[in-house]
Amino acid sequence: MRGEELEVLAENEEWTYFVLVDENARVRFLETLQRYGSAQSQVEFAGTKSLYDTITTIDAIEPYGPDDRLDPQLLDVTEYPVEVVIRVWPSATRQEARRRLQTVRQIIAAAQGSELLSEEDDPEASIIVSSLSQRGLDLLSRTSVVERLTEPLHMTISAQQVAEYSGPDEPSSPAGALIGVLDDGLVKANALLDGVVEDGGSFPASKTSWQPPSAHGVSVASLAAFFDFEDVVRGLRPLLNPHPVIVARVVEPDPTRPNSVRAPSGTIFEQSVEAAIRSVVARGARVVNMSINEEHGPQAGELPSPLTFTLDRLVSELDIVLVVSAGNIAASDIYGDHILGMHVSVDYPQYLSNARAGIAHPGGAANAITVGSIAHYQDASTPNYQGIAAPDHPSPFTRTGVGRPSPRPPKPDLAHWGGNWAWNSHLRTVHIGDPAITSIVASRDGSPELEPGHDGTSLASPRVAHLAAEVRTEYPTATANLVRALLALSADVSASAPADARRFVGWGRPSREAAIESGGNRAVMVADSELPCDTTEIHRIPIPSEYATGRSRRRIRIAVAFDPPVRRERREYTAGTMSLALVRAVDEAQALDIFRRQPTPQQRRADSTLDHHSLPQDRRRLKLTPSTGDLGRSTLIRAEWRGVLLDPDDGEEYYLAISHQKAGWTGLGDYTSQRYGLAVELVDEGRPSLQVHQLVDAQLRQMATARQRARIGGPS
Numbered sequence: 001m002r003g004e005e006l007e008v009l010a011e012n013e014e015w016t017y018f019v020l021v022d023e024n025a026r027v028r029f030l031e032t033l034q035r036y037g038s039a040q041s042q043v044e045f046a047g048t049k050s051l052y053d054t055i056t057t058i059d060a061i062e063p064y065g066p067d068d069r070l071d072p073q074l075l076d077v078t079e080y081p082v083e084v085v086i087r088v089w090p091s092a093t094r095q096e097a098r099r100r101l102q103t104v105r106q107i108i109a110a111a112q113g114s115e116l117l118s119e120e121d122d123p124e125a126s127i128i129v130s131s132l133s134q135r136g137l138d139l140l141s142r143t144s145v146v147e148r149l150t151e152p153l154h155m156t157i158s159a160q161q162v163a164e165y166s167g168p169d170e171p172s173s174p175a176g177a178l179i180g181v182l183d184d185g186l187v188k189a190n191a192l193l194d195g196v197v198e199d200g201g202s203f204p205a206s207k208t209s210w211q212p213p214s215a216h217g218v219s220v221a222s223l224a225a226f227f228d229f230e231d232v233v234r235g236l237r238p239l240l241n242p243h244p245v246i247v248a249r250v251v252e253p254d255p256t257r258p259n260s261v262r263a264p265s266g267t268i269f270e271q272s273v274e275a276a277i278r279s280v281v282a283r284g285a286r287v288v289n290m291s292i293n294e295e296h297g298p299q300a301g302e303l304p305s306p307l308t309f310t311l312d313r314l315v316s317e318l319d320i321v322l323v324v325s326a327g328n329i330a331a332s333d334i335y336g337d338h339i340l341g342m343h344v345s346v347d348y349p350q351y352l353s354n355a356r357a358g359i360a361h362p363g364g365a366a367n368a369i370t371v372g373s374i375a376h377y378q379d380a381s382t383p384n385y386q387g388i389a390a391p392d393h394p395s396p397f398t399r400t401g402v403g404r405p406s407p408r409p410p411k412p413d414l415a416h417w418g419g420n421w422a423w424n425s426h427l428r429t430v431h432i433g434d435p436a437i438t439s440i441v442a443s444r445d446g447s448p449e450l451e452p453g454h455d456g457t458s459l460a461s462p463r464v465a466h467l468a469a470e471v472r473t474e475y476p477t478a479t480a481n482l483v484r485a486l487l488a489l490s491a492d493v494s495a496s497a498p499a500d501a502r503r504f505v506g507w508g509r510p511s512r513e514a515a516i517e518s519g520g521n522r523a524v525m526v527a528d529s530e531l532p533c534d535t536t537e538i539h540r541i542p543i544p545s546e547y548a549t550g551r552s553r554r555r556i557r558i559a560v561a562f563d564p565p566v567r568r569e570r571r572e573y574t575a576g577t578m579s580l581a582l583v584r585a586v587d588e589a590q591a592l593d594i595f596r597r598q599p600t601p602q603q604r605r606a607d608s609t610l611d612h613h614s615l616p617q618d619r620r621r622l623k624l625t626p627s628t629g630d631l632g633r634s635t636l637i638r639a640e641w642r643g644v645l646l647d648p649d650d651g652e653e654y655y656l657a658i659s660h661q662k663a664g665w666t667g668l669g670d671y672t673s674q675r676y677g678l679a680v681e682l683v684d685e686g687r688p689s690l691q692v693h694q695l696v697d698a699q700l701r702q703m704a705t706a707r708q709r710a711r712i713g714g715p716s
Contacts, residue, residue: 009089010147010569012301018064018089020144066141071150072296074137081113081131083265086140087148087306088126090569097123100145104128107143111136117266124568125306127268147303153269153294154254154262156331174244177472179224179465180280180288182273184261185213185249186221190446196242197221200280202249203272207264211252214261215444219454220291221245222442224462224469229440229450230376230417243469246283248276251292261292270310281318286480287472288320289465290362291458293327297358297399305361309568315367316563321472321480322368323465325457326412327360327399337430344396344430345388345423352400352504359399359411366574366635367563369468369484370411371461372505373398373418374494381436385422392494394504396421398457401503410634413484414491415505416463419455467510474516479528482677484561486526488638489679490514502626507638522683523696529658530675533576536595536659540588540703541680543654544695548646552686556622557640558582560658562676564635565668572633572663576674579628580639581657584650585620591655622654644686652699656680 007020021029032047036055039045045052074084086104091097098121105128108114113133120127129152132140140146174196186199197218202210222229225242232239250272254262263269277288290311298305315322333340333356342351351357363370373395378387388396395418401411420437421430435452439459443451464487471483478486493501493508501508518524531537547554564576583591594616624639631637660674684690 010303011571012303013571013573014301015571016301018147020089064144066138069141069146069149070137071148072299073151074149077137080134080137081115082137083117083152084130084132084137084140085150085152085269086128086130086146087150088128088145089147090303090567091123091126094121094123097121097126101126101128103143103145104140107139108132108136111139118268118271120268120271120306122270122306125270125309127270127306129266129268131266152263152265153251153292153307154257154260155251155293155295156257156260156328174225174242175473176241176243177287177469177476178283178285179243179245179462179469180277180283180285181217181221181224181245181247181462181465182250182276182280182288182290183220183247183292184217184251184253185210186217186247187213187215187444189444190218190222190442190449192442192446192449193218193222193225196225197245197247200246200248200276200283203276203279204264204267205275207267210249210264211255213249213444214253215441216251216261216291216458217247217249218444219439219441220289220458220462221247223439223459224289224465226442227463227466228417229442233440233450243466243473246280246285248280250276270307273307274310274314277314277318277320277322281320286320287323287465287468287483289323289462291325291456291461293325293360293363293399293457295332295360296330297327297356297360298364300355303568304364304566304573306568308362308365309566311362311365312367312566315365315480316565319480321465321468321483322365323461323468324363324365324368324370325461326363326370326372328373328397328456328458329357329399337428339396344421345425348388348396349394349498349504352394352398353402353500355402357400358402363399364411366566366633369413369464369487369636370506371457371464372400372412372415373455373457373460374415374505374509375420375437376417376439377437378420379436380422380431380434382422382424382431382434384426385424385431385434387420387434387437388423389420390494390496392509393497394501395419395455395457397455398460398504401506410502410506410631412504412506413634413636414464414487414507414510416460416509418457418460421455464510467512467515470512471515478526479675479677481561481563481675482526482528482679484636485559485677485679486515486524488561488636489524489557489559489681507636519693521685521688521690521692522681523693525680525696525700527678528675529678530673531658531660532673533660533662533671536657538591538595539656539658539678539680541582541654541656542696542699542703543584543646543650543652543682544692544699545648545652546690546695547682547684547692548648548650551644552684552690553642553644554646555640555642555681555683555685556582557638557681557683558624558656559636559638559679560676561636562674564674565671567665570663570665572665574633574635574663575668575671576660576662577633578637578674578676579631579659579661580624580637581628581659582622582624582641582654583616583620583657584622584654585647586655587651588653588655591657595657595659653703
């Protein structure tokens, strides 16, 4: 296409190319299409074979117009001026980004009643925030350098306060890893949070006038600190030792929309978020929670948002565990007892597969942990009402991984308790806010200290952030990737959950004990590692003969997390993928030879004639589920083998191959290696008394003097 002087702006996961053409290029391309149409074959076509093949693959050519650029919410605007976030197409250079921004500035200046408020010239995430007249909005919806026109970020929050509970008399002092929370402002009126939650400032720092804070920031911060109050008030567990929390304010209540928060007017939200993250990290936080999502899911074919890109870049740069919420189904999609056009109870959970229930920005961030919501309890306190979702099943409001084609990382990654809705089958009414099945949080004004009645993925993600901080506390030198891998390793889906629960809850609900402990009939091995791009690294996995002998229900589970670079304008958003294979009944030399004979992806791209030797497809290769192909481009992958029979004659070591492959488009000169975290679990479910941990530990000690990893395919 570039040979035809067509400027490729971006491509999405549906193989749609967004192309900018001037008049001369448009005429030339039309002539090329006419020549193609009259040619009977490539031989008769007056052009290159690559151009002919490219045109052959085109299904349709459509103009990218106002309906594509305008966010649906802007179609209903009746009062002007209106504040609009103007996304400019990603650019190859900052100079090109500034040229495109200048085009937008000129239109704003020419449209009477419009005003430029702020701008960002990042080539990947160029943005202008402007107050636009109707004329300005119309002109920009027809401007070629404009990718999208959206409202500033805003999010509806729960305003339920149904019943009152008393908190503990003397909460413990905070200890352990510091958690950063990006949210609304902190109200220091609740004694439960004294000395636990700290004010980390407001962003942008230049903003001097803020709306009084909503309860959202306090709710999220309290769960990040204490993890859970529902079991505490039921007397099922004592209040946990809190983690210290620092809250950076990046949103405020929207005075025009009750029960909602928004990005501060006239500011670049991505700049505020980046400054806030850098601030809490500078103060010691290596786990950060952000329970803020756009109100609606992305449009079909939409590129990852600039905020999503910003978060992914920061995770890799700062080596932080970033936990984000999946988002809630929009209030505008809920009508009485129907949600997304389906019955809230009768059609549960089918409506969670609706295309409009997809993960909301920035929940698609590849390098972050995206958290969906599951129910904690089902028995409602309101007479004749029952929770719609069973315990540990998807909450009726959670956004899910529907409509995410394979080039995008599958989401959500994990799920945790975020609340439930109740249904009365006799009255045929929904009750949102029943105190027995919703989340309990710290109250904003501290009287009482705790209050129930809150629902949302916003309240699920801080629980996972708390667990990440627990892992950080137990293993202070672990990288963010290893923390993510341990959380994924520890997660499980309810045995009674729907068959396609992976789309709803990811790997499931993580467990503190399983994430940080290894003992008894369960052994966990971990590694922080780094390998050159387009290579394979082999890890020796001890399989004690006692573990492999006899019939018993066994599991071998593997989790890998990595943090590749990302590019908004590319169909393959992440610059690299990783895969794994587990082989047995071979010795180390044979294992090395199996993978050494494989041409690396880099070699195959350079020479298409190289033979690709398939990996063993017989019993030597354990069948792991899900398969690598089903994992898509996830940066948090997990696979496992389950069975009742292993053969001790297969040897006391299996060989785990971790392979990396660059995306075909990658031309990043500084992307030469990929770091990753690895966690491997052996568990004998059928023999609880078998001391798998001790057996593995003893074998690892014997292996300590031997080389435990061999790298192939990379530079010598």
